[in-house]
Amino acid sequence: MGRIVVTGIGIITAIGEVLSEHRTALMNGKSGIGKAHFLRSKYIEKQPLGEIKMATAALAEKLNVTNASATRTDLIAFYAVQQAIADACLSEAVLSDAATALVGASTVGGMCLTDEMYADANLPDQSASPYLQSYSNSANTLFLQQQLGIGGIVNTFNTACSSSANAIMYGARLIKNGLAKKVIAGGVDSLSKYTINGFNALMILSDKPCRPFDAGRKGLNLGEGAAFLVLEKEEDAAGKNIYAAVTGYGNSNDAFHASATSADGEGPFLCMQRALEVAGLKPGDIDFINAHGTATENNDETESVAMLRLFEKVPAFASTKSYTGHTLGAAGAVEAVYSILGLQNQEIYPSLNFEEPIASTMQVPVRKYKKTHLRHVMSNSFGFGGNCTSLVFSKI
Amino acid sequence: MYIHQHTCISPQQTNGLIQLEEISISADGKLLAKEPVLEGVPPAMLRRMSKAVRMGIGTGLPLLKNNVADGIIIGTANGGMEDCIIFLNQIVDYEEGLLAPAAFVQSTPNAIAGQLSLITKNRGYNATHVHNGLAFENALLDAQMLISGHSHKSYLVGGVDEISSYNYNIDCLAGWYSKIKTNKHLYTDKTPATIAGEGAAMFIVNGSPVNALAQIKAVSLFHSTDPGTVVGRFKDFIAEWAPVADNTIFLSGENGDLRQTPLYESCEEVFGSAIPVARFKHVTGEYPTASSFALWLACYALKEQNLPPHFYKNEHNLSQVDRIIIYNQYQGMQHSFIFVTQ
Numbered sequence: 001m002g003r004i005v006v007t008g009i010g011i012i013t014a015i016g017e018v019l020s021e022h023r024t025a026l027m028n029g030k031s032g033i034g035k036a037h038f039l040r041s042k043y044i045e046k047q048p049l050g051e052i053k054m055a056t057a058a059l060a061e062k063l064n065v066t067n068a069s070a071t072r073t074d075l076i077a078f079y080a081v082q083q084a085i086a087d088a089c090l091s092e093a094v095l096s097d098a099a100t101a102l103v104g105a106s107t108v109g110g111m112c113l114t115d116e117m118y119a120d121a122n123l124p125d126q127s128a129s130p131y132l133q134s135y136s137n138s139a140n141t142l143f144l145q146q147q148l149g150i151g152g153i154v155n156t157f158n159t160a161c162s163s164s165a166n167a168i169m170y171g172a173r174l175i176k177n178g179l180a181k182k183v184i185a186g187g188v189d190s191l192s193k194y195t196i197n198g199f200n201a202l203m204i205l206s207d208k209p210c211r212p213f214d215a216g217r218k219g220l221n222l223g224e225g226a227a228f229l230v231l232e233k234e235e236d237a238a239g240k241n242i243y244a245a246v247t248g249y250g251n252s253n254d255a256f257h258a259s260a261t262s263a264d265g266e267g268p269f270l271c272m273q274r275a276l277e278v279a280g281l282k283p284g285d286i287d288f289i290n291a292h293g294t295a296t297e298n299n300d301e302t303e304s305v306a307m308l309r310l311f312e313k314v315p316a317f318a319s320t321k322s323y324t325g326h327t328l329g330a331a332g333a334v335e336a337v338y339s340i341l342g343l344q345n346q347e348i349y350p351s352l353n354f355e356e357p358i359a360s361t362m363q364v365p366v367r368k369y370k371k372t373h374l375r376h377v378m379s380n381s382f383g384f385g386g387n388c389t390s391l392v393f394s395k396i
Numbered sequence: 397m398y399i400h401q402h403t404c405i406s407p408q409q410t411n412g413l414i415q416l417e418e419i420s421i422s423a424d425g426k427l428l429a430k431e432p433v434l435e436g437v438p439p440a441m442l443r444r445m446s447k448a449v450r451m452g453i454g455t456g457l458p459l460l461k462n463n464v465a466d467g468i469i470i471g472t473a474n475g476g477m478e479d480c481i482i483f484l485n486q487i488v489d490y491e492e493g494l495l496a497p498a499a500f501v502q503s504t505p506n507a508i509a510g511q512l513s514l515i516t517k518n519r520g521y522n523a524t525h526v527h528n529g530l531a532f533e534n535a536l537l538d539a540q541m542l543i544s545g546h547s548h549k550s551y552l553v554g555g556v557d558e559i560s561s562y563n564y565n566i567d568c569l570a571g572w573y574s575k576i577k578t579n580k581h582l583y584t585d586k587t588p589a590t591i592a593g594e595g596a597a598m599f600i601v602n603g604s605p606v607n608a609l610a611q612i613k614a615v616s617l618f619h620s621t622d623p624g625t626v627v628g629r630f631k632d633f634i635a636e637w638a639p640v641a642d643n644t645i646f647l648s649g650e651n652g653d654l655r656q657t658p659l660y661e662s663c664e665e666v667f668g669s670a671i672p673v674a675r676f677k678h679v680t681g682e683y684p685t686a687s688s689f690a691l692w693l694a695c696y697a698l699k700e701q702n703l704p705p706h707f708y709k710n711e712h713n714l715s716q717v718d719r720i721i722i723y724n725q726y727q728g729m730q731h732s733f734i735f736v737t738q
Contacts, residue, residue, distance in 0.1 A: 041492060042491070042492045043492065098618070107504065111480070111484070114484060114487060114488070115488060117484060117562075117566075118484055118485065118487075118488045120565065120566050120569060121481055121484070121561060121562045121565050121566055122481075122485065122561075122565070128569040128570070132566055132567075132569055132570040133570060135562075135566060136473060136474070136526075136528055137473075137505060137526040138473065138526055138527045138528040138531075141527065142528065142619075142729070145619050146619075150619065151618065152618070153534075153537070153617060153618070154527065154530070154617075154618075154619055155525060155527045155530070155534040155537075156525070156526050156527040156528075156531075157523070157524065157525060157526065158475070158504065158505045158506055158524055158526040159506045159509075159522070159523060159524050160504050160506055166523060170523075170538065173541050174541070176541075177540075177541045177544055179537065179541070193487055193492065194483070194484060194487065196492075197483075197486075197487045197492055197495055197500070198483065198497065198500035198501075198503075200495075201494070201495040201496060201497035201500055202497040202500070202501070251467075251521050251522060251523065252519050252520065252521070252522065253468070253509075253510070253513040253514075253518060253519055253520070253522035254519070255513045255514050255516075255517045255518060255519050256514070257514070258501050258502070258507070258510060258511075258514070259497075259501045266519060267519065270519055383506070384501060384504055384506070384510070385504055385506040385507060385509065385510025385511075385522075385524075386510050386513055386514065386522070387506055387509075387510065387522055387523075387524075
């Protein structure tokens with residue numbers, strides 16, 4: 001069977017609303033992390049965030065959505081999905097075909113409406129909000145299904161911060177197994193009181209712009225975003241613009257701790273190794289790694305350990321979370337897009353805010369934009385619950 | 397794909413000694429799962445677990461102890477939602493003050509698959525599907541794809557959901573649940589709501605037919621609010637997978653919500669009167685992954701070669717059970733067909 005290729009991309013994060021804006025920001029090292037304007041939380045004064053520069057109402061208007069139950073998460077997802085569909089020229093007839101699948105991912109889902117959900121769940125005698133069907137993790141995928149009339153398999157992953165990497169993996173496997181011909185796969189998360197308070201309670205939020213892989217890193221910045229890819233077989237994509245091929249995917253569990261990675265990085269090591277196996281590649285074939293690189297004390301060190309274990313010579317690597325913040329359930333898909341952009345344009349985008357390597361691993365991320373030859377790029381995503389996933393994208 | 401072992405925690409006696417002749421009666425519109433004592437879980441861990449996580453561990457752990465699994469695949473709509481509401485309440489009640497992170501960490505739906513892998517040190521494939529009424533069906537498809545071409549690999553696949561204050565209050569407000577309906581009159585009390593339920597069912601599946609309990613021949617899932625589309629898809633499914641209706645039970649997810657009954661009835665009519673119809677929501681109540689119980693019940697019917705009379709919708713003269721076709725749908729929108737055989 002021929003390769004599975006990416007023929008459509010849609011993405012929205014703090015650094016852009018269309019694909020070209022993302023590339024410009026990445027080439028120029030321009031971060032989208034700063035003071036949030038639209039989120040209501042007392043932490044916006046203390047925590048820099050990667051917020052999308054558009055109010056929820058403006059998003060709804062731009063998308064022509066009048067449905068009162070649509071949440072910010074739903075709208076961001078719809079925004080990205082519409083771009084991906086237009087990019088891949090999927091007609092309404094194709095969308096409603098039983099061979100067209102939609103695989104979404106989210107960790108926050110409708111919980112971005114923290115206060116509304118509090119009222120609906122605790123005070124059921126008061127009048128209900130319009131959001132009763134909007135709180136679940138799958139609400140945003142169901143919203144997209146209804147808007148687009150998807151006729152095939154529809155699914156939502158929640159494996160915490162590796163959710164949308166798994167959605168892309170599942171989408172590729174649906175095609176490989178003949179369960180779908182075209183797949184729209186990706187993920188979404190919006191900023192919420194819920195996650196800010198959660199990560200704050202874990203004391204892994206940085207009050208300064210995050211510094212992935214730096215010895216002085218103080219934690220992560222939260223961000224929001226959505227990204228979706230259109231996947232299909234190479235032989236079905238004749239005449240279309242093909243961005244890259246999805247050649248590898250690997251999934252593992254670290255089986256160590258609910259919210260931290262093991263010191264030897266076993267889970268990350270295994271998922272990277274399995275992704276190489278599926279791709280039929282050797283470690284030396286990987287030219288660049290878009291690291292998970294959250295800038296927490298735990299992640300960056302254990303991810304470095306895992307890379308040192310797997311690669312004789314660690315490939316060039318960087319973390320784009322220094323641009324977007326950690327977009328949680330969307331991160332795997334957002335970073336898949338940035339990996340594909342690099343491959344397509346044969347260039348590497350630098351990690352920001354790095355000064356000094358971690359003493360125990362001494363790994364230095366790419367610090368300057370450069371043109372280079374890229375054949376295969378790996379993208380890592382690790383989450384709470386020990387869930388680890390790596391994807392490999394290859395040049396067409 | 398073949399089922400080799402299974403476990404089930406439900407509102408009935410389905411764990412350990414199985415007794416389905418006499419059934420437990422619902423109270424306040426709910427059927428609560430009967431939980432066994434959990435063995436092999438550290439007490440500190442147990443104390444922090446929500447009921448969904450406990451049911452997931454209670455069904456998954458015994459299977460993982462007896463089998464080497466290449467991965468853990470869970471379908472759950474709400475997973476750790478009880479912890480979610482605990483943390484949510486703290487945020488609002490303490491006005492975003494200093495909070496303890498325990499409930500936040502436990503609130504992610506992947507807590508069940510994560511805890512199972514943590515306890516058994518399973519570093520294999522690990523996935524959590526949360527697509528509401530089709531979360532379990534996607535878990536089955538996931539396993540089926542992993543096994544395809546790798547028939548020696550075994551996976552733990554399961555469905556788990558609890559009645560949490562979060563989902564129960566919200567679903568009541570949305571009109572899905574009635575507090576006065578009972579499971580005794582579930583199918584005759586024709587009102588636009590049903591009763592809430594919960595449970596967990598887990599399966600060890602692989603590609604080997606040797607000593608298998610059942611074979612899952614096909615899983616189909618889709619979204620539609622159009623009855624014509626549903627029946628059309630059902631006819632296509634039957635034509636492709638189950639053209640012979642001898643010794644076959646149609647296991648229906650009918651739940652007494654009069655808005656949804658016509659969907660089930662129009663699929664029944666596809667067979668004419670040729671096939672016995674069995675129902676199960678009066679023993680489980682409604683929940684997004686109730687189809688995992690239906691699959692467990694299908695395995696039970698294949699083993700026992702029958703079901704107790706209260707499951708049957710009508711008179712039947714079935715003396716042998718070779719095939720079971722499950723149709724379940726959730727909230728009039730998410731539909732699935734599962735075909736199970738000897």
